[in-house]
Amino acid sequence: MARTTVVIASRNRSSSLLRTLSHLSELAVPVVLVDNASTDDTVSRVRDEFPHVLLLESAVNRGAVARNLGVRAARTPFVAFADDDSWWAPDALERAEPIFDEHPDLAVIAARTLVGPSGRPDPITPLLRDSPLGEGVAGPAVLGFMACSAIVRRQAFLDVGGFSPVLFFRGEETLLSWDLAAAGWALCYVEDVVAHHHPAPVGRASGEDVVERRNAVLTTWMRRPVSSALAASLKDPRAFRAALPLLGQALRQRRELPEHLEAQIRKLTARPRRGA
Incomplete structure (x- = not known):
């Protein structure tokens, strides 16, 4: 009996989605697709070609929050x-499940992500593998991950509320990581669990970088000391201006992290950045 479900949120990308579903079909695990109000042929094609997929149709684009559904x-x-x-690689989920069993306090496995046909490591890989937080319960301890290559303990995810609607999309993993860690859960990078990522060979859409920076500012206001939030806002005025319409909503959900976790975040942010 399957013990892992694959969850996908998608909008207006039927061609790449069908390729993903074709690969996932080889794993013989449940798949839940949340369609974010697509206007292309996503819904009809998935129903026709992958009837085993549980398709949830959202009337609006919920962004990353669709994964919560x-x-x-x-x-x-x-x-x-x-x-x-x-x-996911053919053996990825089979490798991950015993690790969760062995470590009941583990909430997230951040997988090794191989990009494109060449299978080059994603730039985030060395940041996770060489985490300055040291060794965790099942591999290097981390406070972040990429959603497209992460496996979570379902109950832990639900207990902390999942992805935040304040952030919508881009960089939403950081807040979830902090909330899981604050609740006492462990997050680890596991080299032997592999995901494949084949993004389209195009640059980011206009404004995506600002959205990600906006969400970083909002996340800081939601969880870190006021001094850190002010510093982040002053350092990136454009991102702060983009965050202003959502700042009230973010502050209503403000909950400062415990000091030991804040110390870990300071250690991570002080590290010289490598890769993208």
């Missing part, structure tokens, strides 16, 4: 996220 619909103890341009 998929996790709630899952009936397995673990959930592996995928994007509509990513999928």
